[in-house]
Amino acid sequence: MPLKNKKIVIPEGFVFSSAKAGIKVSETDDMGLIFCPSGAIASGVFTKNKVKAAPVVDAQRKLRRTGRIYAIVANSGCANACTGIQGMDDLKRITDSVASKLGVSEKQVIMASTGIIGKRLPVRKMLKQIDRLVIELGRASPVDFARAIMTTDRFPKVVSKRVKVAGSYGSILGIAKGAGMIFPNMATMLCFILTDIPIEKDAMKRILLQSVEETFNCITVDNDMSTNDTVLLLSSCRSWGRPVSLKDRTLSAVQDVITEVMDSLARMIVSDAEGASKTIEVILRGAGSVSEAKKAARAVAGSLLVKTAIYGADPNWGRIMAALGGSGIRLEQEKVHIKINGIRIVKNGIATPMLPKAKEKMKNSKHVIIEIELMQDGYTAKALGCDLTEEYVRFNAHYTT
């Protein structure tokens, strides 16, 4: 759902700006800057695609070498992917300029890009905007920044939370971008989670990995992995209190809130998927292992035949069964139970007389929940997706190289 004028909480120690460099044809901003004057403890998760965009390669390298990041410069309109050595040079010219204007080391400035693959960044145009981005730091809101990194998104994605951890208050702010091409192990998706809660580096890594696994890695829109996916977690460590460590009792509390923020962003991304009319949530229970549970949930949420059936408000349990059976997991057909939006449509592998009722319910729902019980063992997984519409096809057939 688009933002509902909720008040956004900004964690202490972060400022934002945005500008229009003309990377995109449209009249909107296409560059954004996040600055943390005190330097932020940072950790990242990146696409598993073997074809990685220049900014992904660069950010991975920088995060391995330094634990502290001062700035993130982001752009939409151009992914800087499949651009070879030139792409790395283009990136460095921009991060060099940002770093020198902010008075920090280039090694502590991360770039994130999204947009068309295979085109070089319009470096000259972009360099012209960097003065402005630096001067105007603090004038833009997180929503302005979120708008500047939108590509096919229909709305900016920002979530924030104020929490009390171990007696003192802290804030978490999440900004994401993403609409199409979303698959487990992420997809054209950028996400920045900023907090002022002090967290030790090791604890941060653990929190980030687990939260991503439970949220963004459950999304499947069109089964393709992007070259640019990036999730960064940054802490300015500016709120009171001892840093959260791996041994700390507060670790799981902080992780829960961060997971909650990411879950909201993941759901926003799915609901904004190109041409989607309904979102799909598959809750799979009773699988023989964690990996089987995930595999099966994703197979159902990612099946084109299931996706088109849901678009047609058709409780097509046969397609769900076929997708389960085709996923390669252990199952016994006669032990499978399926509910759609709370209505049991399959009992012991066979349809119930409730199909017409389920159809009625699906017609009137924007969010279709498919609950599957396999009765193999106790493992559970979730997958988020959306239906497949004519609009998706039109859109992707004409969004060009």
Added chain:
Amino acid sequence: MPLKNKKIVIPEGFVFSSAKAGIKVSETDDMGLIFCPSGAIASGVFTKNKVKAAPVVDAQRKLRRTGRIYAIVANSGCANACTGIQGMDDLKRITDSVASKLGVSEKQVIMASTGIIGKRLPVRKMLKQIDRLVIELGRASPVDFARAIMTTDRFPKVVSKRVKVAGSYGSILGIAKGAGMIFPNMATMLCFILTDIPIEKDAMKRILLQSVEETFNCITVDNDMSTNDTVLLLSSCRSWGRPVSLKDRTLSAVQDVITEVMDSLARMIVSDAEGASKTIEVILRGAGSVSEAKKAARAVAGSLLVKTAIYGADPNWGRIMAALGGSGIRLEQEKVHIKINGIRIVKNGIATPMLPKAKEKMKNSKHVIIEIELMQDGYTAKALGCDLTEEYVRFNAHYTT
């Protein structure tokens, strides 16, 4: 392409009939019978989906126990899948009736069904037609039989070849059914390959497995595996000559012709895919292993973003690169070369200036060939698919349970 009034050669020892039982709403035949009075040596390959339709379970069991099959009774309109024990009983009532009317054992009559999942066979209606099917044996052509097993197919799929093996003539006839839901390891696809060339059981198994692997297992339409896929190879052994054995020099010659027949059928299925406007052939070379070659070829042919790009006649090399990178195989971006319909669009991982020319060529082609060279090692694979259109979505959103 639909049949072009080519003369069809019928192998000796097989007769056909077809009838309208009213399983489907349409006014066309929906049952067919193939009879081999002398009994045929038979072998089968079936869906790997864990959810298997009753006829698949039954046929696998029968082929394990007997090497000789007298009849295949097939129907469209109802897959007899997800029908539990009742589905097995329904099937047996039909094969019992066919067997007794033909004077053969029920254990040597195989049934093949295709159509809607989760509905029971209308047994009474079907039993009424069996007399007629038996009496009219010999009156129908293979094309009539092919029409009777069509579901969403737009045209019947029949291919035949007359060949000279070890000095004597023999014939091969292939009949297939399939349009949507096609993925490696097959999909709602029935295929019957009939021959009069004598082949030993072991040799037959080998020929069938290898031919299927090189043809039907290269097809990907929508990444879903069906519950009913069946490929049967039957020989009446009626042409002259010594039976082809595993050690025989003629084995590979026979296999080549059977592969050729299956390849033609596979291409017909792809060109008939629901709502497809173009077919796609991915030829992947230079992979690090056979399995990586297959994986990568299928990932490209199955990528929704590649499929929609091809529909839009867009040589979107970035999406091809992303699909390759996302497939999990070993690759080095800067060693990748890509051609579309003979035009080199990517050299060393970067776009060439030939993109506009490739676009022109794609606009005017019904068949788009994507050649990819990975330069890892010498392994090659092929994948066949089709583009993704609005029509596909409309179709699958409204073809119901």
